[in-house]
Amino acid sequence: MDARRRVFQHARLATPVGQDISRHMAGADAPRLLAINNYFYRRGGSEVVFFEHNRLFEEAGWEVVPFAMRSAQDLPSVWSRHFVEPVEFGDEQPLVRKLVAAGKIIYSLEARRRIRELCALTRPSIAHAHNIYHHLSPSILGELRSHGIPVVMTLHDLKLACPAYKMFTNGAVCESCRDGKLRNVMKRRCIKGSLAMSALVWLESTLHRQLDLFTKNVTQFVVPSRFLLGKLTEWGLNPELFTYIPNFVATEEHTAASVGNHFVYIGRLVPEKGVATLIRAAARAAVALQIVGTGSEEESLKRLAAAAGGDVTFSGYLEGEQLRQALLSARAIVVPSEWYENAPISVMEASGSGKVTIGARIGGIPELIREGETGFLFEAGNVEALAEVLRQVHTLPDATLAKMGAAAHSWMRGEFTPTHYRERMLSLYNRLGVAA
Numbered sequence: 001m002d003a004r005r006r007v008f009q010h011a012r013l014a015t016p017v018g019q020d021i022s023r024h025m026a027g028a029d030a031p032r033l034l035a036i037n038n039y040f041y042r043r044g045g046s047e048v049v050f051f052e053h054n055r056l057f058e059e060a061g062w063e064v065v066p067f068a069m070r071s072a073q074d075l076p077s078v079w080s081r082h083f084v085e086p087v088e089f090g091d092e093q094p095l096v097r098k099l100v101a102a103g104k105i106i107y108s109l110e111a112r113r114r115i116r117e118l119c120a121l122t123r124p125s126i127a128h129a130h131n132i133y134h135h136l137s138p139s140i141l142g143e144l145r146s147h148g149i150p151v152v153m154t155l156h157d158l159k160l161a162c163p164a165y166k167m168f169t170n171g172a173v174c175e176s177c178r179d180g181k182l183r184n185v186m187k188r189r190c191i192k193g194s195l196a197m198s199a200l201v202w203l204e205s206t207l208h209r210q211l212d213l214f215t216k217n218v219t220q221f222v223v224p225s226r227f228l229l230g231k232l233t234e235w236g237l238n239p240e241l242f243t244y245i246p247n248f249v250a251t252e253e254h255t256a257a258s259v260g261n262h263f264v265y266i267g268r269l270v271p272e273k274g275v276a277t278l279i280r281a282a283a284r285a286a287v288a289l290q291i292v293g294t295g296s297e298e299e300s301l302k303r304l305a306a307a308a309g310g311d312v313t314f315s316g317y318l319e320g321e322q323l324r325q326a327l328l329s330a331r332a333i334v335v336p337s338e339w340y341e342n343a344p345i346s347v348m349e350a351s352g353s354g355k356v357t358i359g360a361r362i363g364g365i366p367e368l369i370r371e372g373e374t375g376f377l378f379e380a381g382n383v384e385a386l387a388e389v390l391r392q393v394h395t396l397p398d399a400t401l402a403k404m405g406a407a408a409h410s411w412m413r414g415e416f417t418p419t420h421y422r423e424r425m426l427s428l429y430n431r432l433g434v435a436a
Contacts, residue, residue, distance in 0.1 A: 031436055032063045034124035034149070036115075038135040040068035040083065041075055045345050046156040049224075049247060050130045053154075056422045060436065065122045067115055069135045082118045084111045084136065106204045108137040115140045119147050126434045129153040129218075133165075138208055141217035150432040153214075154222040155242075157342060160214060161235040163198075163205040164190035168272045168339035173362075178235055182206055215241060219432055222425075224343035225364030231340065243428055246367075248421035249348040251413045259398040259405075262288035262311075263358070263390060264330035266323070266346060269295030274336035274360060274381065276304055281336075281386035283310030287394050289334075292318050292326050324353075331401065332356040332393050338381045341365050348416060351375075351408035356401050358389055374408035 037050045054064045068074070070083040127144050129151065144151050159165035162177050163185040169176075176184040182205055184190075191197040208214065215237070223229045224247045233239045263282065267273055275291065279301060282289040288311040291301070298314070305312040318326055327333065333350035334357075335341075341363035350357045351374060359365040360380035369375040376393065378385040393401070426436055 030061055030063050031125040031434060032065060032122060033057050034065050034067060034118070034122065034127040034144075036067045036127060036129040036132060036136065036140065038069050038131045038133070039071065039073075040066060040077065040080070041071060041073040043073075046131050046154075048345065049154065049156070052248075052418070053128070053421075053425070056418055060422060060426075062436075065118065065124060067118060067136075067140075079118075082114050084108065084114055086135075105134045105137065105200065106207055107139045108135075109139065111136045112139040112143045116143050116147075119144070119149065124149055126150045126152065126429055126432065131156055133159050134204075138213035138217070141213060145217045150219045150429075150434060151217060152220050152222060152428065152432070153218045154224070155228060155232075155342075156224070158228070158231060158340060160221070161232055161237065163201045166272060166339050171271055173339060182209075220428060222428070225367055227340070227364040227367065228342050245421065245424045245428065246416055247343050247345055247348060248416050248418050249345065249352040249412050250418055251352040251409060258328070259401045260329045260331045262290055262330065263332055263334050263393075264290045264292065264326055265334050265336070266292040266327065267335075269293050269297045269301055271297060272337065272339035274338040275301055277338065277381055277383055277386060278334055278336040279305050279310060279312060280308055280383045281390055282312065283308035284383065284387040285390040285394065287311070287390050289313070290315055290326065290330070292316075292323065327353055327355065330355055332358050332375070334386075334390075335359040335365060336380070336386060337362060337365065339363070343368070348412060352412040352416075354402075354405040354409040356393065356404045356408065358386075358393065370407075370411065374404055374411055 033054070035050065035054050037047065039047055042048065042051065054066070058064050066077055066079050068083050069086055070080065071086060074080060074083070127149050129141070130153070132138065132140065141151060157165040158167050162175070163182055164174070164177070167174055169188050169190045174188065174190065176188060182202055185202045186195060186198045189195055189198050191201050218241070221242045222245050223232070223242050224245065226244060229239065229242050229244055232242065265275060265278055269275055269291070275297065278289065290313045292315045294317050302314060315326065327350065333346070333355050335344060335347055337344070337360050339362070343364045347357050347359060347365060347368040351368070357369055357375035359369050359375060359377055361377045362380040366377055369377055371377050376389045378389045430436065
C-alpha cells in the first residue's frame with residue numbers, strides 16, 4: 001500500500017471540525033485557525049499531518065476552519081459549502097475544459113473569492129496552508145495577506161524550488177532546473193513523461209515566480225527536515241523564510257517486541273521508492289522480504305522478484321491491525337528510496353513501534369536514523385551496499401536488534417511526539433503575533 005496513506009491504529013485522526021457554524025462563530029475568545037489543504041480526506045502523508053495538526057489544536061482549545069477542494073471522498077464538514085469545485089485535467093476532457101482547468105491550476109479566481117468569503121465570515125487568527133499547488137493555487141495567499149492574516153505554510157516537498165516537486169526524472173535525481181533553468185522541465189518531460197503537462201507546470205512555476213506569489217505572501221514556511229531547508233537555500237531561497245519543525249509520531253508505551261526473521265518494506269510501488277534495488281539486494285543477501293503496498297510498478301516488480309530468485313512475498317494493500325502486525329513481525333523495516341524524501345513518516349512510525357530501520361542515505365532519511373544505534377544507512381541505489389547491510393542485520397543477535405528498537409522508540413518518544421510538535425508550532429504562531 002501507499003505508505004503516505006497509512007494511519008496506524010495509534011494515530012487518532014479526529015472527525016473534521018465545524019459541525020455547527022453558530023458554535024464556531026460564538027467562540028469569540030478562542031483563537032481560530034484557518035486550515036488549508038488541497039484535499040479533505042486521508043489521501044497521503046501530507047493529509048495525515050494536516051488532520052493531525054488540526055486535531056492537536058482543537059484539543060488545545062482552538063477553533064479550526066478547513067478550506068479545501070471539494071471531493072466525493074471528503075470527510076464531513078459544515079464548512080464544505082465553502083470549498084472550491086474540483087479541478088480535473090485528464091486526456092478525456094474536452095479542450096475548453098482543459099483550458100479552464102489549466103487556468104485554475106495557475107491562478108484560481110474561484111479559490112480566491114471563496115476564501116475571501118470565508119475570511120469575512122470567520123475572521124481567522126492565523127492561516128496554515130499545506131499542499132495548495134495546482135488545485136487551490138497560490139491565489140489564496142495574496143487574499144489572506146490583504147486581510148492582514150499571518151500565513152504559515154508547511155512544505156511537504158521541493159515544489160517551491162523545482163516545477164517537478166520530486167526532483168526525480170528518468171529514474172534518477174534531477175536538478176537541471178536549478179539557477180532558474182525551468183525550461184528543462186519541458187525539455188526532459190519531467191511531469192508524467194508528457195510535454196503538455198510539463199509545459200503547463202513550467203508556465204505555472206514561471207508565473208508564480210515572476211509574481212512572487214509564495215515568498216511575498218507567506219509569513220513563514222515550515223520545513224519538516226533540515227535537508228529540505230538546505231536544498232531550498234541551495235536553490236537561492238532566503239533561509240530566514242523557513243522554520244524547522246519536524247513531523248511527529250504517536251507512540252505507545254514500549255513493550256519488548258519480537259524480532260522476526262524477514263525484512264519488510266511498506267510503501268508505494270513506484271520507481272523513486274527504490275523497491276527494485278531492494279528486491280535485487282534481498283536476493284543477493286539470501287534474506288526473506290515482505291513487500292506491503294501497491295502501485296504502478298507492482299507487476300514489473302513481481303517479475304523482477306521471480307527472475308532474481310529471491311524469497312519475496314507481495315502482501316498488497318494492508319491497513320489497521322494487519323498493517324500493524326506486518327510492521328511488528330519484521331526483523332527490520334527497509335526504506336530504500338532513491339529520491340529526495342523530505343521527512344518520511346514511515347521511518348518515524350517504524351522507530352516509534354520499536355523497530356530497527358534500514359534507510360537510504362538520501363534526503364531527510366538520515367536525520368531520522370542514528371546509525372548503529374537505531375538503524376543503518378546505505379548508499380541510495382547501491383544494490384551491493386544494501387545487500388551487505390541486510391546480511392549484517394540478518395546475522396545480528398535478536399537481543400541486539402531489540403535493544404536498538406528500544407533506543408529508536410525512546411528517541412521518538414523523547415523528541416518527536418505530538419506534544420513537542422504542538423509546542424513548537426505554538427511558539428512559531430506566537431512569534432508571528434498570534435496569542436494562544
